[in-house]
Amino acid sequence: MNRPERKLKDSIIIATAISIVAFIGYFISEMVGFDKMNPAKSPKTFYEIIDEWPRLIGFSAFVFVAVWWWQMSQKEPDIVICCNCKEVHEKEKVSDSICQRCGGRLEELEGYYDRHPEQR
Structure with a gap:
């Protein structure tokens, strides 16, 4: 595997891992009801969070694209x-x-x- 293919594969793996961690973190924070800007926020049920699946998928996709772009923009030293x-x-x-x-x-x-x- 040549250098550009290896860099693409590595950046996709890193972006996927960080997206999964962000997805789980967001999901848990919604279930617990944690919101730093709104301390009176009440926890949501599992099904209320699942009903917001476009937001969850959009958030994870945004994190994936941002991390992937950042990884691909990093120059490997010669x-x-x-x-x-x-x-x-x-x-x-x-x-x-x-x-x-x-x-x-x-x-x-x-x-x-x-x-x-x-x-x-």
């Missing part, structure tokens, strides 16, 4: 590897394409072992 000592660095933190530890040449990690099968 990683480079030293050909000599095999130390891994983030490309943004290295000023030259030379390893700070041993002075070796740095290459992109993506596809490195395909280009150098003898180093596997």
Whole structure:
């Protein structure tokens, strides 16, 4: 699985998990009757909450889309590897394409072992 597919899959899994937690939290807060802005709010029954299913689904969908968009907008750092000592660095933190530890040449990690099968 390549990097964009893996990022899409991971972001969908994270967004789904957070949506489920938000759904359960909202559901429980409605059953308990918790409302910080309205302390006199009375608890709802299970069936009253189920009758509000469009709000529950809409809330969960909003949370899913927001978390998914945020995850997809995060940029993964480009990683480079030293050909000599095999130390891994983030490309943004290295000023030259030379390893700070041993002075070796740095290459992109993506596809490195395909280009150098003898180093596997």
